[in-house]
Ligand code: MN
């Protein structure tokens with residue numbers, strides 16, 4: 001186990017950078033995810049658990065993971081530009097970024113930043129929702145439109161959505177138009193295997209979980225997955241994971257901080273997958 005961590009030591013380009021993005025103005029139904037990052041950090045560093053992952057990576061070891069704090073937004077600069085430039089700076093410094101939302105709208109500027117570095121890029125979205133609306137409530141940058149923008153701009157070569165259970169007619173035609181691969185709950189199987197021959201970015205919307213496990217989301221959608229099913233799928237991914245975001249945790253809807261603990265657990269297991277499958281820096 002220790003050898004895994006020795007391998008990462010003394011190599012700055014292997015470090016995970018945790019960055020909080022407290023931004024939720026593009027939420028269509030209720031605000032709250034902007035308050036998520038401190039709760040996820042509190043759960044991550046809580047003495048109730050430890051920082052070893054199931055695959056044996058010690059995230060508390062020197063030089064494995066750095067917490068960069070939260071982005072700050074000002075009155076003058078476009079928030080989406082702030083997100084993209086901050087992410088780009090992390091990639092320039094050879095970090096492996098994991099962003100904590102915020103709502104799902106933050107994934108668009110994040111993927112723009114990644115696309116500038118990776119000319120081959122796959123996107124694995126865990127979500128109860130496809131988020132493929134051409135626009136919602138007159139907002140093209142709604143958290144429900146993120147993946148329509150990403151696909152229109154051709155920011156990824158492949159989009160795979162896992163856990164979808166709210167597909168409607170409009171979004172189904174969008175999915176077909178953009179060639180999205182949808183693994184919906186209707187056809188869920190526990191032995192699903194996902195393989196990527198190019199770098200893959202994970203966008204994890206907390207509402208992919210069944211609300212019984214993760215009530216702290218704005219859009220509770222029954223019939224979802226368990227933490228165990230999702231963690232096992234993450235562990236079984238084939239291909240280099242180069243970054244991630246964990247979004248849509250809404251502390252205002254949580255019960256006894258259950259969902260912050262689940263968010264931190266998902267964060268740990270994704271971080272281990274990033275470190276263990278690490279692609280060469282672009
Ligand atoms: Mn979403």
Ligand code: MN
Pocket residue numbers: 127128129205207208219248
């Ligand atoms: Mn969702």
